[in-house]
Amino acid sequence: MARILIVDDDVAFRNSLAETLRDLRHTVLETGTCEAGLHRLRTEVVDAAIVDFRLPGDDGLVFLRRAAQISTIPCIMLTAYSSGSNTIEAMRLGAFDHLIKPVSRNALVEMLSRALQYRQAAEDHHDALASTPLEISSDRHELISSSEAMRQVFKRIGLASGSDATVLITGETGTGKELVAQALHRNSPRSGKPFVAVNCAAIPADLMESELFGHVKGAFTGAITDRVGRFREADGGTLFLDEIGDMALPTQAKILRVLQERELTPIGGNQVISVNVRIVAATHRDLPANVKEGRFREDLWYRLQVVPIFLPPLRERFSDVLQLAEHFLRLISGDTPKRLTPAAAKMLLAYHWPGNVRELRNAMERAAVLSHGKFIDAQHIGLPANSGSAPGPDIDWNGSLADAVSYVEREMIVRALAAAAGSRSDAARRLGLSRQQLYRKLEEFGIT
Numbered sequence: 001m002a003r004i005l006i007v008d009d010d011v012a013f014r015n016s017l018a019e020t021l022r023d024l025r026h027t028v029l030e031t032g033t034c035e036a037g038l039h040r041l042r043t044e045v046v047d048a049a050i051v052d053f054r055l056p057g058d059d060g061l062v063f064l065r066r067a068a069q070i071s072t073i074p075c076i077m078l079t080a081y082s083s084g085s086n087t088i089e090a091m092r093l094g095a096f097d098h099l100i101k102p103v104s105r106n107a108l109v110e111m112l113s114r115a116l117q118y119r120q121a122a123e124d125h126h127d128a129l130a131s132t133p134l135e136i137s138s139d140r141h142e143l144i145s146s147s148e149a150m151r152q153v154f155k156r157i158g159l160a161s162g163s164d165a166t167v168l169i170t171g172e173t174g175t176g177k178e179l180v181a182q183a184l185h186r187n188s189p190r191s192g193k194p195f196v197a198v199n200c201a202a203i204p205a206d207l208m209e210s211e212l213f214g215h216v217k218g219a220f221t222g223a224i225t226d227r228v229g230r231f232r233e234a235d236g237g238t239l240f241l242d243e244i245g246d247m248a249l250p251t252q253a254k255i256l257r258v259l260q261e262r263e264l265t266p267i268g269g270n271q272v273i274s275v276n277v278r279i280v281a282a283t284h285r286d287l288p289a290n291v292k293e294g295r296f297r298e299d300l301w302y303r304l305q306v307v308p309i310f311l312p313p314l315r316e317r318f319s320d321v322l323q324l325a326e327h328f329l330r331l332i333s334g335d336t337p338k339r340l341t342p343a344a345a346k347m348l349l350a351y352h353w354p355g356n357v358r359e360l361r362n363a364m365e366r367a368a369v370l371s372h373g374k375f376i377d378a379q380h381i382g383l384p385a386n387s388g389s390a391p392g393p394d395i396d397w398n399g400s401l402a403d404a405v406s407y408v409e410r411e412m413i414v415r416a417l418a419a420a421a422g423s424r425s426d427a428a429r430r431l432g433l434s435r436q437q438l439y440r441k442l443e444e445f446g447i448t
């Protein structure tokens, strides 16, 4: 069987993981720091590594980056708390997978079987798997989320960022599609080059081609100078075609040709120009339906969705609502952000957010302006009346925020279990939790 390296300073966790691995007949090598783990990688035969994100001294990301220079073994990143940036970064640095503690025996068996198959393939194609790690940057455009559904999105961003593959981001308006496109660019080898965004819905159809491909002076009335166009402005970088579902059919045909040939001719010109851009497109429209109705070219749709990324609506990831609300309050007020009262938190959790994260951001900006003092209460939030809010839970309006959140969590778990006819896996899926997370919650709330 295989030789597995564990890098984790939590001795109790490491012992129990090692015991399970030995039980599965693997040989286990244990270390508690990044440096010691790398030393064992250099000096011993290792088939796979399981690495904790938080380590004393250099963290698990440093381990991933340096391990990639030493060997091609699959490294599995473990975290007690996952964030968008650590999931994206781990996957981008070549982590084989990213798991949340605790990990069940079944999940471990399944993941190791995949990792060891990969190990075999890596040995066969050693060169092809060599990777070039990069530095990550984060700014106020950081994607915030702790939901399982978004963790899958972060993993995909991390995996896709190193390649030039075309990405199609779909999701309702305001779910964060542009932020995802920026994250793809920022984490890609093209990050030093331009990120150029074009809103295809905002530009009139007859100006679109000149906008994208440029024109030469005198090509049409009003073309008083040459124009390079967005494709060439993005040269070496990323072109983000937002709302591509709204693009007119003739422009779709032209875009398809550029995607296929990576060449274009400006309007009125006769010179063919090569372009080197990575295309990321986004739409809130149902493109398959548009294809069926003849409003979107099927061949372009196939070309675009080499890597599809779907952003779930905010109402399907309630665990993000309060985290995002607090994030926006921090962005608005800096170091001393206003706090939400339990009643305000309850109101945010009961609302169905048709405008998704954008609507939440606007609501927080409004509430920060309308409230005096340190707290934001329900009266400051002012969500549209009769807006389809779910009935609010019966919580103590004057109690603590933590109690209010627990109440809502418990309520949602009970409802999900009822809707799933008692199936825990199904309930976990509906809630966007892993089975282990749901089990922990059931225990915490004493739900049997």
Ligand SMILES: Nc1ncnc2c1ncn2[C@@H]1O[C@H](COP(=O)(O)OP(=O)(O)OP(=O)(O)O)[C@@H](O)[C@H]1O
Pocket: 141, 142, 143, 144, 145, 171, 172, 173, 174, 175, 176, 177, 178, 179, 180, 242, 283, 284, 324, 357, 358, 361
């Ligand atoms: N996960 C997130 N973390 C932090 N901010 C977010 C997140 N998702 C969205 N936002 C914020 O919400 C607002 C809307 O996001 P964005 O413009 O990316 O949405 P979109 O899906 O592209 O919308 P549209 O379809 O209308 O173009 C922005 O202010 C963005 O910064």
